[in-house]
Amino acid sequence: MRAPGLALRSLLPFLLGLPALLALQGSLSDFWASVLITAGVNVILAVSLNVVNGFTGQFSIGHAGFMAVGAYTAAKITLAAAGWAPAGLPPRLADGAVFLLALLAGMVTAALAGLLVGMPSLRLRGDYLAIVTLGFNEIIRVIIENTAFLGRATGLSGLPRRTTFAWAWMGVIATVVMARRLLGSTHGRALLAIREDEVAAEAMGVDTTGYKVKAFVVSSAFAGLAGGLLVHLIQLCTPRTFTFVKSIEVVVMVVLGGLGSVTGSAVAAFGLTLALEGLREVQEYRMVAYSLLLIVLMLTRPTGLFGTREAWDWLPRLPWRRRPEEGA
Amino acid sequence: MSAAGVAAPAAGGEGGAAPVLEARGVTMRFGGLQALAAFDLRLEPRELVGLIGPNGAGKTTAFNAITGVYAPTGGEVRVGGARVNGERPHQICARGVARTFQNIRLFKELSALDNVRVACHLGARAGWAAALALTGGFLRDEARLTRRAGEFLAVMGLAHRRDEPAKGLPYGEQRRLEIARALATGPKVLCLDEPAAGMNASEKVALMELIRKIRDDFGLAILVIEHDMRLVMGVSERLVVLDHGVTIARGTPEAVRRDPKVIEAYLGDSYLEERHIAVPDDRPGRKS
Ligand SMILES: Nc1ncnc2c1ncn2[C@@H]1O[C@H](COP(=O)(O)OP(=O)(O)OP(=O)(O)O)[C@@H](O)[C@H]1O
Ligand SMILES: [Mg+2]
Numbered sequence: 001m002r003a004p005g006l007a008l009r010s011l012l013p014f015l016l017g018l019p020a021l022l023a024l025q026g027s028l029s030d031f032w033a034s035v036l037i038t039a040g041v042n043v044i045l046a047v048s049l050n051v052v053n054g055f056t057g058q059f060s061i062g063h064a065g066f067m068a069v070g071a072y073t074a075a076k077i078t079l080a081a082a083g084w085a086p087a088g089l090p091p092r093l094a095d096g097a098v099f100l101l102a103l104l105a106g107m108v109t110a111a112l113a114g115l116l117v118g119m120p121s122l123r124l125r126g127d128y129l130a131i132v133t134l135g136f137n138e139i140i141r142v143i144i145e146n147t148a149f150l151g152r153a154t155g156l157s158g159l160p161r162r163t164t165f166a167w168a169w170m171g172v173i174a175t176v177v178m179a180r181r182l183l184g185s186t187h188g189r190a191l192l193a194i195r196e197d198e199v200a201a202e203a204m205g206v207d208t209t210g211y212k213v214k215a216f217v218v219s220s221a222f223a224g225l226a227g228g229l230l231v232h233l234i235q236l237c238t239p240r241t242f243t244f245v246k247s248i249e250v251v252v253m254v255v256l257g258g259l260g261s262v263t264g265s266a267v268a269a270f271g272l273t274l275a276l277e278g279l280r281e282v283q284e285y286r287m288v289a290y291s292l293l294l295i296v297l298m299l300t301r302p303t304g305l306f307g308t309r310e311a312w313d314w315l316p317r318l319p320w321r322r323r324p325e326e327g328a
Numbered sequence: 329m330s331a332a333g334v335a336a337p338a339a340g341g342e343g344g345a346a347p348v349l350e351a352r353g354v355t356m357r358f359g360g361l362q363a364l365a366a367f368d369l370r371l372e373p374r375e376l377v378g379l380i381g382p383n384g385a386g387k388t389t390a391f392n393a394i395t396g397v398y399a400p401t402g403g404e405v406r407v408g409g410a411r412v413n414g415e416r417p418h419q420i421c422a423r424g425v426a427r428t429f430q431n432i433r434l435f436k437e438l439s440a441l442d443n444v445r446v447a448c449h450l451g452a453r454a455g456w457a458a459a460l461a462l463t464g465g466f467l468r469d470e471a472r473l474t475r476r477a478g479e480f481l482a483v484m485g486l487a488h489r490r491d492e493p494a495k496g497l498p499y500g501e502q503r504r505l506e507i508a509r510a511l512a513t514g515p516k517v518l519c520l521d522e523p524a525a526g527m528n529a530s531e532k533v534a535l536m537e538l539i540r541k542i543r544d545d546f547g548l549a550i551l552v553i554e555h556d557m558r559l560v561m562g563v564s565e566r567l568v569v570l571d572h573g574v575t576i577a578r579g580t581p582e583a584v585r586r587d588p589k590v591i592e593a594y595l596g597d598s599y600l601e602e603r604h605i606a607v608p609d610d611r612p613g614r615k616s
Contacts, residue, residue: 010461178460185459185466186445186452186473189438193446196435203395203429205421205450205513214456308437 017173021166033165034233039273040168041230044175046253046269047262048222051179053251054259054308055188056215057195058122062133063223063250065140068242069113070106070224072144075156075237077102082160099162103171103228110224111217113140118216123209125198137247144239155238162232171229172266175222179262182218191215195260245287252290256297257304264306346409348373348549349394349425349517355402356386356393356573363389365573366403371517371549376540378564378581379553382593385570387553388430391519395427396420408516422450426515428506430522430553436495440486440505443494444477447512451476477512483542484508500527504535511546518542520552524559532556536563557594561585569593 008015028036045063052060081098085091113136121132145153182188193201194208202208231237253272257264276283297304349371356364364386371377379387393400396417405412407423415423426447435443452473454466481487484504489497494505503523510518523539524532536559543550554560560567561581569577569584571593577584584590 006461006463010463181460181462182456184470185456186449186454186470187456187459189442189446190449192438192442193435196437197433199397199417200429200433200435201446202417203397203421203427203433204447204509205418206446207416207418209416218456 013173013177021169025165035277036165037168037233039270040172041226042269042273043172043266044226045250046265047175047179048219049250050254050265051215051219053254055191059130060133061130061251062137062247064242064246065137066110066113066220066223067227068140070110071227071231071237073109074102074106074228075159075231078160106224106228107221111221114217114220118213122212137244141239157236159235161235163229168229171225258306260308261306263311347371350406353403354393354400356389357401362573373549376543376550376564378560378567381570386573391521421513424516426510426513427519428510428521432502434494439491440489441477443509444480444512445473447509448473448477450513480508480512500531518548518550522553
């Protein structure tokens, strides 16, 4: 009796989301599908980075590095499984199963990379994490460019196109559900406490190092998911996709949306992707645009568009959204 | 998980019971500065002890050494009989030592309730996976923590501030919220660093009453730093006096207040003169 109830509550967003996404998918042109997939990937990146930079108050600027780890892992798996057609299984189902496995594997390797980077650097306070993640981003690039197995600078090509609109946005749902559920739990509050005052959080019994590492590992896993999704859209996996510029792009999205706001990150990532899509000619000047955007933001609205609030905090206080009263 | 190996507060509170907190020759050096020298302290269950001394005497340093913010450069700290030197503050907190901060360190952007809920964290049983899957165990755990946190807010008279961000509370309430938060960690020892600082006279008296009540209701040992001699003497059973890191006196308030070394230390600080609190002869409304 309890198990089905748990499964339903736990999976409800996915059960509601999947049919809606599949229905929408049918009516999308190829162009819009690929724009929206890109936007979805960026939403995953921004929301997951927000777990570290927004919730926990750390400063990671190497998200693209973890994205690369997930992307290459997933790409290697789908390439290896190309042409694999088990008897008795419809090919589309087999492809889907392989892709799901590839994405999950990408999340695991990205999480391991996060553990490797986070363990030593999160022990120390301050800007150490920024430097280490930046370095990690570059190291990953250098490693890829020098590894034949990973296709060196030219990368891995000929990937199957597996990322549909529904796949990408199921990933978005997973990321947002993770972030919101974390935030609503005692573990999420411990992360916020670390952001607010690390000394006090530690004194109140929060294992601050352990929590920072856990948040970083979870965040890295979802960066890996975004990587896996992206390369199975563009059908190409090269180190150029995962440079420092990409990492900064994600940081800009998080800061723009508001450090600590899940909906803020999502809206900013979505909006910025569409804006970039509309301004293809000026893409080369992205870094300049980001710098200007950050400067304007710092001058006019340093907390980002949403601050630490969520979109629904602006809704009128409806009867069923009343604050929990005492004793409730 | 946390309290493993820690003796429960002795039921009868008999004198010979193991001390809940013990400092033996704790020394704290910052470069050339000896901020705390051979600090000794035995805190029995349910004892209320005052730690006093002029500015810069090393009182806060003693707290920091006890709670693991600094690793003592010498001596040892024992909590419930177990040596805790070198443990991180969260581990020492889990052993049952909670504290407040002299310069208020609330989680400013979080609500009063969430400030306390963070401190209830040690009692959380559901892990990350349960939280992300929204298991029934997790939801029950959250409800339990929320109820518990609400109770601590009520104890400190802050129930009406439940959903307000901590940074918006008046100063006196922020100090009380710090105490509520420390209590929520489920301590056996509560270390209060100038809990009445910045309060007016009547607030201070009320707070001291509250501190005594907390001790009685929760059965805690309390170590309190307070600058106002009259207040701290009224509330504590025993005093330890620090000056320049050295323990210059210890004993009952009556004995300490007549101790020439104490008078000298405070006069040297022109402390008593400034505040017209030479020798307190009345003690703020002591209830029995
Ligand atoms: N982290 C530190 N590094 C260097 N010196 C320190 C440090 N912390 C404290 N001190 C020094 O140690 C001495 C004792 O400081 P402490 O804060 O313990 O005094 P206190 O008794 O709490 O004084 P107050 O009543 O002003 O709060 C002071 O001289 C202070 O400057
Ligand atoms: Mg002090």
